[in-house]
Amino acid sequence: MTAQPSEYHRRVAAQKRTSIIEAATELFLDSGYDGTSLARIAEAAGVSRATLFKQFTTKAALFEAIVTEYWKVDDGEAPLPEPGNLRAGLEAIGRRYVALLTQPGMAALFRIVIAEVPRFPELGETQFKLGKMPYFESVRRYLAAESAAGTARLDDAEMAATQFLGMISNYVFWPRMLLARWEPDDSAITNAVDQAVLTMLARYGAPGTPGA
Secondary structure (H helix, E strand, C coil): CCCCCCHHHHHHHHHHHHHHHHHHHHHHHHHCCCCCCHHHHHHHHCCCHHHHHHHCCCHHHHHHHHHHHHCCCCCCCCCCCCCCCHHHHHHHHHHHHHHHHHCCCHHHHHHHHHHHCCCCHHHHHHHHHHHHHHHHHHHHHHHHHHHHHCCECCCCHHHHHHHHHHHHHHHHCHHHHHCCCCCCCHHHHHHHHHHHHHHHHHHHECCCCCCC
């Protein structure tokens, strides 16, 4: 019978995985995706090459793990609010999106992809398919559920999700890609989310929806 890994060993493995992901992100940004070897990542992470290869057999697999990690929603809440209160649901999604976009390393991840995608288009595809699209799809499903519940009026949930997330990211995230000191305070960020919610309510809220 194969022995099951202990809680201690699982915790150590998780810590090493985190160290590898953090080291790889930093090195990819500093030296480029092509200019960073797995051996160098292992050294920077303080793990053996065998340990790294046990977790990630290729650099592409490591990059996929980085993308998945950064787009993971792990705040202890359900990924999607329950339909029935459009304003509360949009506010919850907006706050969660801000938390994702402003977490340490997210801007660096985008810079890696933008810098390397001409030579490695698969990096852009990974970021799009494993990162942005799953989150976007969850928002689209939420809006479609609100429409089915009668609390929203929309014919195209995909476009509505694009508009909502775009209003937030255009203030919270994209200036950060060009302006090194772009750090709006909490009140400014909260206001950006609130205004995006009010715009969505005005455009898509069903009669009787608060704020519509």
